[in-house]
Amino acid sequence: MSNITTGKFSIEDLENVQVTIENIVGAIEEVEEKEEEMGVTPKPGISSLRHWDFNLLNRYEPIYTPMCDQCCYCTFGKCDLSGNKEGACGIDMKAHQAREFLLRVITGASAHTGHGRHLLHHLIEKYGRDHPIDVGPSNLKTPVMQTVTGYKPETLGDLEKVLDYVEEQITQLLATIHMGQEGEAIDFESKALHGGMLDHVGMEISDIAQISCLKMPKSDAESPLAEIGMGCIDSSKPMLLTIGHNVSGVTNIMDYIDEQSLSDDIEIAGLCCTAIDMTRYNTDEGDEPKAKVIGSLAKELKMIRSGVPDVIVVDEQCVRADILREAQKLSIPVISTNDKIMYGLKDRSSDDVDDILEDLKSGIEPGALILDFDKLGELAPRLAMDMAPIREEKGIKSLPTSEELQELTERCVHCKECELVCPTNLSISDAMSAAETGDFAPFEELHDKCIGCGRCEQVCPKDIPVLNVIEKSAQRVIREEKGTLRAGRGQVSDPEIREEGVNLVLGTTPGIIALVGCSNYPEGTKDLYRIADEMLKRNYIVVVSGCSAMDLGMYRNEDGNTLYEEYPGKFIKGNLLNVGSCVSNSHITGTAIKVASIFAQRNVTGNFEEIADYILNRVGAVGVAWGAYSQKASSIATGCNRFGIPVIVGPHGSKYRRALIGKPYEKDKWTVYDARNGEELPIPSSPEFLLSTVESVEELMPILAKNCMRPSDNNMGRMIKLTNYIELSEKYLGVMPEDWYQFVRTETDLPLTKRGDLLKKLESEHGWEIDWKKKKIISGPSMKFDVSAQPTNVKRLCKEA
Ligand code: SF4
Ligand code: SF4
Numbered sequence: 001m002s003n004i005t006t007g008k009f010s011i012e013d014l015e016n017v018q019v020t021i022e023n024i025v026g027a028i029e030e031v032e033e034k035e036e037e038m039g040v041t042p043k044p045g046i047s048s049l050r051h052w053d054f055n056l057l058n059r060y061e062p063i064y065t066p067m068c069d070q071c072c073y074c075t076f077g078k079c080d081l082s083g084n085k086e087g088a089c090g091i092d093m094k095a096h097q098a099r100e101f102l103l104r105v106i107t108g109a110s111a112h113t114g115h116g117r118h119l120l121h122h123l124i125e126k127y128g129r130d131h132p133i134d135v136g137p138s139n140l141k142t143p144v145m146q147t148v149t150g151y152k153p154e155t156l157g158d159l160e161k162v163l164d165y166v167e168e169q170i171t172q173l174l175a176t177i178h179m180g181q182e183g184e185a186i187d188f189e190s191k192a193l194h195g196g197m198l199d200h201v202g203m204e205i206s207d208i209a210q211i212s213c214l215k216m217p218k219s220d221a222e223s224p225l226a227e228i229g230m231g232c233i234d235s236s237k238p239m240l241l242t243i244g245h246n247v248s249g250v251t252n253i254m255d256y257i258d259e260q261s262l263s264d265d266i267e268i269a270g271l272c273c274t275a276i277d278m279t280r281y282n283t284d285e286g287d288e289p290k291a292k293v294i295g296s297l298a299k300e301l302k303m304i305r306s307g308v309p310d311v312i313v314v315d316e317q318c319v320r321a322d323i324l325r326e327a328q329k330l331s332i333p334v335i336s337t338n339d340k341i342m343y344g345l346k347d348r349s350s351d352d353v354d355d356i357l358e359d360l361k362s363g364i365e366p367g368a369l370i371l372d373f374d375k376l377g378e379l380a381p382r383l384a385m386d387m388a389p390i391r392e393e394k395g396i397k398s399l400p401t402s403e404e405l406q407e408l409t410e411r412c413v414h415c416k417e418c419e420l421v422c423p424t425n426l427s428i429s430d431a432m433s434a435a436e437t438g439d440f441a442p443f444e445e446l447h448d449k450c451i452g453c454g455r456c457e458q459v460c461p462k463d464i465p466v467l468n469v470i471e472k473s474a475q476r477v478i479r480e481e482k483g484t485l486r487a488g489r490g491q492v493s494d495p496e497i498r499e500e501g502v503n504l505v506l507g508t509t510p511g512i513i514a515l516v517g518c519s520n521y522p523e524g525t526k527d528l529y530r531i532a533d534e535m536l537k538r539n540y541i542v543v544v545s546g547c548s549a550m551d552l553g554m555y556r557n558e559d560g561n562t563l564y565e566e567y568p569g570k571f572i573k574g575n576l577l578n579v580g581s582c583v584s585n586s587h588i589t590g591t592a593i594k595v596a597s598i599f600a601q602r603n604v605t606g607n608f609e610e611i612a613d614y615i616l617n618r619v620g621a622v623g624v625a626w627g628a629y630s631q632k633a634s635s636i637a638t639g640c641n642r643f644g645i646p647v648i649v650g651p652h653g654s655k656y657r658r659a660l661i662g663k664p665y666e667k668d669k670w671t672v673y674d675a676r677n678g679e680e681l682p683i684p685s686s687p688e689f690l691l692s693t694v695e696s697v698e699e700l701m702p703i704l705a706k707n708c709m710r711p712s713d714n715n716m717g718r719m720i721k722l723t724n725y726i727e728l729s730e731k732y733l734g735v736m737p738e739d740w741y742q743f744v745r746t747e748t749d750l751p752l753t754k755r756g757d758l759l760k761k762l763e764s765e766h767g768w769e770i771d772w773k774k775k776k777i778i779s780g781p782s783m784k785f786d787v788s789a790q791p792t793n794v795k796r797l798c799k800e801a
């Protein structure tokens with residue numbers, strides 16, 4: 001290759017050219033796929049990536065916040081571990097906490113992998129083992145699988161061997177939870193990181209399989225909009241409500257409704273990820289979604305208590321344990337469709353549909369277990385149609401009448417027992433007082449903040465159904481809950497990475513903010529909207545999934561648009577992408593892998609460490625699980641962490657018991673090698689954590705901007721990121737961030753509009769030497785700017801000096 005150092009040439013004349021600027025390589029046109037060599041850790045076992053984990057854990061130390069100081073894992077115990085005492089088996093508090101965290105992670109990973117196995121069985125049975133994997137215009141179709149295992153699956157059948165690997169690893173990890181196995185916290189941590197990584201493989205299997213078979217959008221930036229919110233439901237029609245995560249059986253219901261032309265006669269809507277996947281089903285050609293979305297799991301009990309559903313179909317994960325009991329009170333039959341949740345119901349899978357229908361309509365049985373999806377497809381809609389008039393005739397009463405509401409609020413003795421147990425400490429007693437005087441505004445506010453758990457009702461000495469009181473009082477706002485959700489688009493495509501990768505790595509696109517996870521928010525759902533709106537206005541790429549994707553679609557701006565209507569869905573700065581349901585989170589790590597592979601041409605195949613190292617040092621991305629509550633949220637976050645992506649959880653996330661936090665003041669922890677010569681390079685303390693809890697949205701905003709900074713930022717990129725960091729800190733906290741100067745390498749890193757002032761501050765407050773004539777920094781920065789430096793944490797990737 002010739003080395004051109006100076007000169008001019010015309011871009012227009014060139015075709016299919018690859019441009020290499022030092023070590024930054026960007027392919028303009030699709031380059032022919034070349035066979036990649038197998039990397040050094042295909043199908044890693046528990047110990048294979050331990051050195052990478054230790055590398056991470058050395059900088060990002062585990063901080064434990066025990067929820068309980070006892071262990072009751074075995075009959076030696078229970079053991080008091082307070083004050084880091086050892087249990088009868090010799091395990092200490094730290095190791096036990098790390099074990100508890102690992103248990104959560106592998107529980108989450110198993111939930112996704114179990115989902116994947118179930119889906120895959122079902123889809124192979126229906127579409128055959130040779131059904132091709134089709135995710136849209138990408139050569140790198142399964143980035144997570146390829147990076148972790150080295151496999152490149154092409155068909156549904158190929159996915160099975162990936163699944164075999166994940167299941168084997170999870171079994172081995174679960175075995176280490178047993179008493180008398182691992183004894184050191186740091187090794188439990190490494191195992192947790194392993195479990196988190198496996199989780200992303202399990203999720204990718206699930207989503208790739210369903211995208212390929214169920215006509216879901218394939219990297220579609222303009223996937224259609226679905227209606228979302230309790231206010232979207234036409235309660236005059238029979239209503240079929242689905243709850244859960246695994247859409248396989250529900251597609252049969254949707255097919256039946258379609259075939260029988262019942263779409264106008266019946267409302268079908270869902271809660272949680274099944275709902276998201278219902279809006280993806282059969283929409284790959286831009287067709288309108290055939291189902292509506294109620295919202296996140298916080299709406300489960302609220303929706304049932306509304307009395308609107310005529311039949312409830314549950315599958316798996318994040319489904320309340322009391323659905324059957326609650327539904328029974330309102331004569332709503334429950335159909336369980338997955339062996340993970342059977343509620344003690346009779347298995348009617350082999351029975352005649354008409355017989356089951358009669359038993360459920362008459363109320364002889366409160367519900368049925370139906371594992372035959374063809375039967376389910378016919379039964380559920382017919383049951384909803386038949387139940388609606390029956391329930392109406394029975395005069396089923398759900399929420400209290402206005403008179404009853406008055407009586408209930410007057411019954412309150414303001415003991416505040418309810419507030420003590422309320423996970424979000426809502427001011428129920430004050431709202432009761434206001435409601436007594438006819439002012440329902442406080443209750444209307446509580447409706448959004450209430451996560452619908454029902455704990456308050458269990459302790460009320462006056463037997464007040466507090467949740468019903470909230471919901472009845474908030475009828476006006478509930479009717480207005482009408483938003484939109486862009487149907488999950490699936491992966492980010494290879495062409496999108498080719499276009500945007502360079503901006504991301506140089507920092508001129510300031511970062512990816514991924515808002516994911518559950519709905520255990522500290523202050524209601526609107527926070528999600530605020531976070532996304534602020535970061536979108538600042539040109540970040542905002543990627544969303546799961547309950548967070550739903551909740552931010554519930555609000556409209558002054559023009560009456562939701563964020564999905566306001567911001568396009570391409571992988572480019574200032575765009576909002578809904579990748580899909582929880583299992584689509586794998587596309588977020590997948591995107592970062594694709595940047596390393598397609599933009600930087602790193603070999604991903606079986607080459608986990610190099611790719612994670614690339615992401616940690618160059619891809620400015622931060623995950624936010626603001627309402628994280630499930631075990632799955634901990635495994636998703638931990639998987640991101642092993643891939644080098646930091647994650648912030650909302651205040652409730654501290655209950656996961658451990659964080660991974662770096663210490664910016666320990667300078668020796670913030671160095672990497674320069675792969676060009678193996679020399680040590682100081683780097684900015686960003687990301688400064690891998691998993692951390694943040695208390696408020698105000699605190700969160702500047703942290704997001706700060707933790708998108710990476711060593712690879714060029715001057716323009718660093719300037720953009722630093723501008724956002726300073727502005728967000730001033731806007732939300734009212735102060736300049738204390739450490740802003742630590743991210744300055746040269747004067748061109750400084751925000752343009754404030755350059756003069758900031759140079760003065762550097763001189764007067766930090767003792768930096770400034771050449772005022774040239775407005776240049778002469779001395780002061782702890783880091784140099786070198787556009788061709790190759791930051792890496794992995795020594796073996798360095799050329800010898
Ligand atoms: S596993 Fe160890 S610490 Fe836990 S109860 Fe048994 S002996 Fe005690
Ligand atoms: S149902 Fe709502 S008000 Fe009652 S305890 Fe749960 S969150 Fe609090």
Ligand code: SF4
Pocket residue numbers: 411412413414415416417418419428429432459460461462463464466
């Ligand atoms: S527990 Fe019941 S009586 Fe006591 S404050 Fe709450 S609603 Fe009122």
